[in-house]
Amino acid sequence: MSELVGRDGEREILDRLLDSARAGAGRALVLRGEAGIGKSALLDYLAARAVDCRVARATGVESERELAYSGLHQICAPYLDRIEGLPGPQRTALGTAFGLTDGATPNRFLVGLAVLTLLAEVAEDQPLMCLVDDAQWLDQMSAQILAFVARRLLAEQIALVFALREANPELDLADLPQLEVRGLGEPEARALLDSVIKGPLDSRVRDRIVAETHGNPLALLELPRAWTAAELVDGFEQPDSLAGRIEQCFLKQLEPVPADTRRLLLTAAAEPLGDATLLWRAAGLLGLGADPAAAAEATGLIEFGSRIRFRHPLVRSAVYRSATPAERQEVHRVLAAATDAEVDPDRRAWHRAQATVSPDEDVAADLERSAVRASARGGRVAAAAFLEQAALLTPEPARRARRELEAAKAKREAGVFEAALGLLVSVDAGPPDARRDAEVERLRGQIAFDQRRGSDAARLLLRAAGRLDEREAYLEALGAAIWAGTGMAEAAAAARSTPSGPPNVVDLVLDGLATRLTDGYVAAAPVLTRALEAVRALDDGTEDVGRMLWLLGNRAGGTIATEVLDFEAGHLFATRQVRLARESGALVQLQFALNFLANHEVLAGNLAAAEALIGEDRLVAEMTGGETVGFTAILLAAFRGHEDANGHITATARQASARGQGRVVLFGDYARAVLCNGLGRHDEARDAARRAFERDAVGHQTLVAAELAEAASRTGDKELLAAACTQVGERAQAIPTAWALGIEARVKALTGEGEPDRLYRESIDLLARTPVRTDLARAHLLYGEWLRREGRRVDAREQLRKAHDLLTMLGLDAFADRARRELAATGETARKRTVEPTDELTAQEAQIARLARDGLSNPEIGTRLFLSPRTVEWHLRKIFGKLGITSRKQLRDAQPDAAWA
Template identity: 55%
Template sequence: MASETVGSVLRGRRRETGTLDELLREVRAGHSRVLVLRGEAGIGKSALLDHLAAGAGTARVVRTVGVEPESEIAYSALQHLCAPLLDHLDRLPEPQRDTLATAFGLGPGEPPEALLVGLAVLGLFAEAAAERPLVCLVDDLQWVDRMSQVILTFVARRLEAESVALVFALRSPGDEEVLPGLPELRVAGLPADDAMALLDTVLPGPVDGHVRERILAETHGNPLALLELPRGLTPAELAFGFGAPSPTPVVDRVEAGFQRRLAALPADTRVLLLAAAVEPVGDVPLLWRALDRLGVGPDAAAPAEAAGLVRIGTRVRFHHPLVRSACWRSADPAELRAVHRALAEVTDPGQDPDRHAWHRAHAALGPDNDVAAELERTADRALARGGRSAAAAFLERAAELTKDPKPRAARVLAAARARFASGALDAVPALLSAAELGPLDPLQRAGAERLRAQVAFALDRGRGAVTPLLEAARRLAELDPGAARETYLWALGAAMHAGRLGDGDLRRAAEAARGMPPGHDAAGLFLTGLTERVLAGYADAVPHLRRALSALPDGEAALLWLSAPVAHELWDDGAWHRLTEQALGTARATGARSLLPTALTFRAGALVAEGRFAEASALLGEAGSVAPGPSHPSAALTLAAHQGAEEAATRLIGATVREAEARGEGRWLGLAGYAGAVLHNGLGRYPAALAAARSAVAHDDLALTGWTLGELVEAAARTGDEAAAGEARERLTERTTAAGTCWALGAQALADALAGPADAAEDRYREAVELLGGTRLTVLAARARLLYGEWLRRENRRGDARDHLRAAHEVFARAGAEGFAGRSARELAATGETVRKRGAVAADALTAQEAQIARLAVAGRTNPEIGAELFLSPRTVEWHLRKVFGKLGITSRRELAGALRDR
């Protein structure tokens, strides 16, 4: 690595080392810290990691480095990082212990999901840090295998109070999408004076000042470039800097310099360095055994060590990763195959079958069925450990080495499935096209069509997905009716998401799906129900959709994207609550990273309706940390609208509209209209609410239309637009009568009270309050009491009005529905009652996560159980509970329930 030190001090790195020293102080004080070092190759990131390790003192240091040839071996970097900590494995709860053992190939088990592996690693770090602070260093993250990256990113977002430092180093530019949102330190070139001093240590003699300045400008203060580029040049050769200005990046020029130095070494030394570069673990005994097969003796190491390219002790360590890459990039293909062959011969297939197979694969010159079969077995092991990306790489190489077209096509198809499961969706279509060039039997071809449809639906749930999904479904109809029905369901789902932007896609999809024989599982029943809704109308769809909800297995999470909106559509708050709660439980228990963000989002939406805004906000925050980036906006919009923070809600609504138009997801436009109607009704801005509601109901979006019609009735009634209110009320009646639930009938009673016969208004208000009060929909029930209270005040029945307005205000204020709370407060003031401003209670200072942990503790969960549910370490849970106790002024769990109740 580049040496920019003077004694034990890094030259020109006062800012960087100060940051690292402060990080160590925080970790010694009991906190956890994460830091990402970003900078170009040779800029000194590894030297900074060395500084951190040297200053760790009594803290335990574990370290791993990404190696490019190793990047397809699942969990390889993570296992190397965790290996020194495995003596703490027995302290983990049994599910986490088993998960980690399976992931690392230490024992059998079900293929682990990434989130469960992440929780187990988090627990392992916490247990190790319980003895003394732990410093985990990960260098060259850009070459770390995919699964290790996923797990370490997850852990980094969950560390809080474990006395763990997790520090990554990776190359810039080009790495901005890796570890987004984590604290980072950009490592730039050395300051001019320090760069000049470092350059002077390697210049062969006096060099003109202007030339030295030109060298500094060309290297941008990169320490490795300053040390390596002048190497071997005479003063005369340096008279004009490094020669003519070059467009080649400095890093490439440094690597080229290493290649020239390699070329000058003896042949045996080059073979030794190539073998060390290809053998990623740095296992010296294994390296010597491989070199013995190649006829290279230990003496060959001396020239490489004398040249400062490598250091061989208990481990092999290259001067810089660029030396490693220069070794194998400059190698002759025949030499590289020979090295892989030797490494395969000395790697124990029983102890390390994956690397044995990988070396054999790279040693093969042409098709080799035996090696291909071994790679396929290796892929199976990777899948069993949850390494889907690694399995795909093994299968792709196995296909390359397979001569017979039929098994080759089968392996390419299996690789496509593994790529899809790993989330690498963009790679799937090309693999499917390659598989279809070979002879596939009808079932395999149907599987390929189904996978192509899955990719289309996953990549684009808007208007662009409908046509390819329908084409795939038609081709599947005779080969696999079950898969065809599922694909038609995805097509309908895509058309529903496209909504008003779909240009007739929904009807076209429904007409195509109607020709399929009905299915009796949940997916088949949903398909029938949605088809009937589009082609026959709401009332005809209700029985089918009810049966579909009933047919869902407990905890079903994969269909939540559809089942939750259908529960809305049927006005079934019990099903909505049950489905979202169970699906979230399933997603948490299985650690299904693909399902958890959706489950968190839909559960948050249900909690908003129940008036549990703090919990909903915590779940949305968790969803963002599990899957950073754009997510389904439903719950976030609904929460913002009900909270009544106009500026934030308006900004979110505008962003949703722009995203909807860009993605072709018209359903989101309906959602934005609904949110706008709720926001403005809460703030008492009824013309704006009416305009937003009208825009939303211009298209019949699943679930959204029924909700928004109620908002439209209220806004129209308050603006005096009797025609609009009456029309919306009639449209609502068609739905609520067929649904027949307390929620539906309560919503209808409220609409009747607002827009129906005046002499029946009071009876209908009372009916709405009673019916909605029997549901879980706390916010809607409170709105019914608000509307009834407003009506009573206008009837000059102030005493009666106060009772309902006071009850509504309490619900809104407690939940955090500031818009509706303000509206109810104004109405109360109009009755002559003074509304006391809600005091700042200690419990109000709880963060969303603290409140969530406190509620779980009240429910009797232990710290490990709470940690497992929220993907936190038990020590972090304990830390949060101590903060909760302090804020509530209590000292134990026994007092917690009462303190929360008293808030």
């Protein structure tokens, strides 16, 4: 294009991007640069080149950042007729987000996946260019969803290009390809300047202008148009920023226009949608005729059509900022009156708020209703913004503080923790209110837990529970104390002192955990059993989703399930929690749930399944900008038995200790005990297990005791072995699950007392009835080792061979090597595990292969892994090639013992 002077390199990059999208290799690109540097011109160039493509455009508007999905709607609006073709959950999520349908609050990542799927479907027919200008001003939901889409592009015929001036905290695109758009070189800048200056210009003045504009094309094009002859002679004036000078240039061009024309331009600048119908309706209310429009268009700064478009975003900002506050309030008042309250109540409320300077309960209530609607559509940040604005306009101080508190809750739900904490400072300044103050402290505690600040969360939540005097608050505080590993006894005692009515599920879980911590396991056994059954009986369809997630998780029911060694209950709770968290978009809870379920998969010996769940935890952390929960990753590494697991455990425990996450520190000691027992470093295993055992690893104490018993039996620490055996026995007799009884028999056999032969066989028989294959394999190993030491080499070989085969199949390499060495000591040689050809599958490919083998469709796999169906299909083609198969059906028969199976 002729106006793109000196942009050969940029055009080449954009041409390659376009060619890549046409070839079905979706890509994203970020154009960065100051105002006027030419980003919009480059987007125009790309749109003009994409003659064989669909082009969808959006422009961020600074004044519209509080309206959820407004930028995203600009991209998607032309294609919403295809929404019915989306998978059901995605269709509901996107329809609810855009206010097309009623539904539960949508998961923002499900909305993002719906947008990706929709755009990929559009691009199947014709390549699609999505161009986003002034992206720094996108509303947060649009920014996050478009960033999500940009990161997931792979096999789609889509190019997504963002143009932005500076970093937007809600639009973190640093990991995407970047193109910094700089000023023109000196020769090109001179040529561009000469194209707009008519008449002679002193060369020294030209040099000064070129130098001071730094080659900014918009400055070179627009500034001379507003200069007087004297200014051209004197050279370039430098009052402030370059963007400010360009805005002043546009304002100079508006100086001759009549007052009514300026009012019309201001109205257009205050109406960010560019809705022509709304603008003319507002113009009529202002008493403006057609002449102002003609005069405005004659300036060349605005175009009137079905959509209103300013020549450059700086024109809009110049017009809006140059108006007086009274003038801006007037046009917002008129725009509110012109906006249909039934069709677009939120935009009307927003305009009313901009037109109001003094407290007004009617306007504040209108904004509060908008907040409710925004929250229902998944726009938590928008809801918070509406509530903040409502609070500012609320006359009554107590109601103002209540609205600020609700805004802080909305920000916490959106993951904007620091902003939520900042709002709570304002709430504290409200009039005295004991209950509200307690709710503030509880919210601070919840945020501390979300931020992985365990000890802070426990302290704040316990204090809040004491002030609220509610059983549910005490259970929340007790769960946080267990995670912190400190203050558990205090929290339990406080909880037990709180009276309750007829016991419900919260009462039973609270009483069970509190009794366990104050009176011990045996005393708590009956209520723990009742609590477990109460949680198992919860109805997903009738219970509040947030409450369900909490009660199923490993701060409540999940802790009890692992504490009593009921594997089936724990796996059931974890599976339900993962499903509910995925469906509801509760991403922080999803990360904890994924680790909870992965923990069970590790113990069952399904290491590949556990790794996939841990990978999903990492994926959620990556997409949300948060951190992984990560505690199961160290247990997985420990059971695999590789040397580098020790460093991983140490780093995780150190980080957890710094944050006051005592439970993760104890879990690290448990994992280290497993690792060192597998490697045969029993003294290190003993020390790690003893630390966890003595500090009471709630939820894993019996498993810790089993590791301690094995290590102590090898190091000759009879007192430690006896202590572990006593505790395991008391627990198994109090709640006799097959898993607990199997571990009890194994630990008793390690003491050498009674009949070890019978106890080992009993242990194997009991553990074979459970899904916990890791314990079963280790029981065979310990029995075989005992038999060898007793000189019964033939019997030992049978047990050691079973142990070696099972441990090898499960991927417990250190324990398998231990079995191989023991077999060698009996005179039999076992082959070491070899790497299967399918190990060349990447982790994501292995996950997709497993899901496809299990019967999930491409859209279902895409929903699980946040990919478009086309990208899933692209991965499957690669998988088929690596496995030497041609269909999904063959996946079931393709090396079932491979790592991904």
